[in-house]
Amino acid sequence: MSNNIKEKIDLVAEESKQKIEKSQNISQLEDIRINYLGKKGLITSFLKIMKDLDQSQKIEMGKKVNSIKNNIIKDIEQKKQILSNELIHQKIAEEKIDITLENDQEEYGSLHPISKTVEEISAIFANMGFYIEEGPDIESDYYNFTALNIPYEHPARQEHDTFYLQPNSEGQRKVLRTHTSPVQIRTLEKINIDKEKEIRVIVPGRTYRSDHDATHSPMFHQCEGLVVGENINMSHLKGTLIEFLKIYFNSIELSVRFRPSYFPFTEPSAEVDIGFKKLSDGTLDIGEGDDWLEVLGSGMVHPKVLEGVGINPEKYQGFAFGMGLERLTMLKYNIPDLRPFYDSDLRWLKHYGFLGINETNLHAGLNGVFS
Numbered sequence: 001m002s003n004n005i006k007e008k009i010d011l012v013a014e015e016s017k018q019k020i021e022k023s024q025n026i027s028q029l030e031d032i033r034i035n036y037l038g039k040k041g042l043i044t045s046f047l048k049i050m051k052d053l054d055q056s057q058k059i060e061m062g063k064k065v066n067s068i069k070n071n072i073i074k075d076i077e078q079k080k081q082i083l084s085n086e087l088i089h090q091k092i093a094e095e096k097i098d099i100t101l102e103n104d105q106e107e108y109g110s111l112h113p114i115s116k117t118v119e120e121i122s123a124i125f126a127n128m129g130f131y132i133e134e135g136p137d138i139e140s141d142y143y144n145f146t147a148l149n150i151p152y153e154h155p156a157r158q159e160h161d162t163f164y165l166q167p168n169s170e171g172q173r174k175v176l177r178t179h180t181s182p183v184q185i186r187t188l189e190k191i192n193i194d195k196e197k198e199i200r201v202i203v204p205g206r207t208y209r210s211d212h213d214a215t216h217s218p219m220f221h222q223c224e225g226l227v228v229g230e231n232i233n234m235s236h237l238k239g240t241l242i243e244f245l246k247i248y249f250n251s252i253e254l255s256v257r258f259r260p261s262y263f264p265f266t267e268p269s270a271e272v273d274i275g276f277k278k279l280s281d282g283t284l285d286i287g288e289g290d291d292w293l294e295v296l297g298s299g300m301v302h303p304k305v306l307e308g309v310g311i312n313p314e315k316y317q318g319f320a321f322g323m324g325l326e327r328l329t330m331l332k333y334n335i336p337d338l339r340p341f342y343d344s345d346l347r348w349l350k351h352y353g354f355l356g357i358n359e360t361n362l363h364a365g366l367n368g369v370f371s
């Protein structure tokens with residue numbers, strides 16, 4: 001074998017070693033492999049010229065070329081390993097999680113006191129056979145006032161401090177409902193009392209009046225109640241409300257007083273007070289003492305209201321009531337100020353909020369009072 005060819009082979013061997021060494025990724029390595037060992041590769045071309053050599057030269061050159069070929073294969077394999085290790089390390093470095101960062105404490109949500117009250121009231125009335133109705137917050141003048149026997153010039157319209165929306169093209173202004181009573185009308189319009197015989201609904205929901213101080217918020221909550229059927233009378237109203245208040249305030253001794261009042265949509269009407277005593281630390285003891293607190297409005301559904309929705313007041317009577325949920329909540333849980341209710345301050349919620357409702361605490365009042 002001529003020295004010339006030997007040198008050439010050595011040169012190729014050296015060159016391939018360096019190229020493999022310098023390669024930076026797997027695809028470069030693959031190019032190198034094809035370049036040397038492929039069908040038209042340099043090493044392959046040496047094997048091709050071997051056929052013109054004599055036997056001993058053939059053996060000598062065959063050995064040399066084969067060992068170089070094996071070296072190249074080995075070098076490529078090794079480099080491949082190095083490159084893929086580097087790749088893994090690089091990935092690990094990039095995806096590194098900094099475990100020195102403080103993790104956020106897991107926070108539990110809590111139930112807003114108003115939500116808790118809605119749940120409690122709903123459970124109490126559900127036990128008395130009531131179901132829940134809802135109506136829109138943006139209400140027509142008709143449902144909020146007129147259908148409730150509050151005609152246009154009626155002073156009650158002024159008393160409600162109504163938020164009016166912009167008038168439509170016909171000059172009619174919608175209102176943010178000032179009470180949940182419009183849902184009385186919507187419910188009575190919807191049902192067929194001759195078929196139902198009797199309905200019992202409550203309507204917890206948002207209401208709005210232009211008023212803001214420690215005990216008034218422009219958005220607040222009410223719960224309406226309505227029972228209509230044959231032979232419904234004032235004693236049903238009294239019995240239902242007394243039972244409700246005793247359960248809600250968890251006090252079988254609770255004194256309840258009905259005071260004559262006036263609402264355009266009920267006749268007769270009564271405001272309902274509960275007995276309380278102011279303790280030396282300023283908090284209220286509900287159910288004890290001789291002071292009275294007003295908690296809700298009520299009355300027998302006015303015949304005009306029934307007539308307005310096509311129900312014969314000679315055949316059907318009903319009673320209705322409405323209560324402010326903020327007030328009931330503040331009284332039950334000793335919350336002194338209404339304003340933070342809607343500030344979304346988590347510290348306040350943590351203090352006054354409730355962990356989720358469960359069957360036992362929800363019905364504690366019922367069991368506690370009547371078992």
Ligand code: PHE
Binds near residue numbers: 180224299
């Ligand atoms: N809607 C009345 C109010 O907002 C409360 C009420 C409801 C009174 C139903 C009587 C009957 O003050």
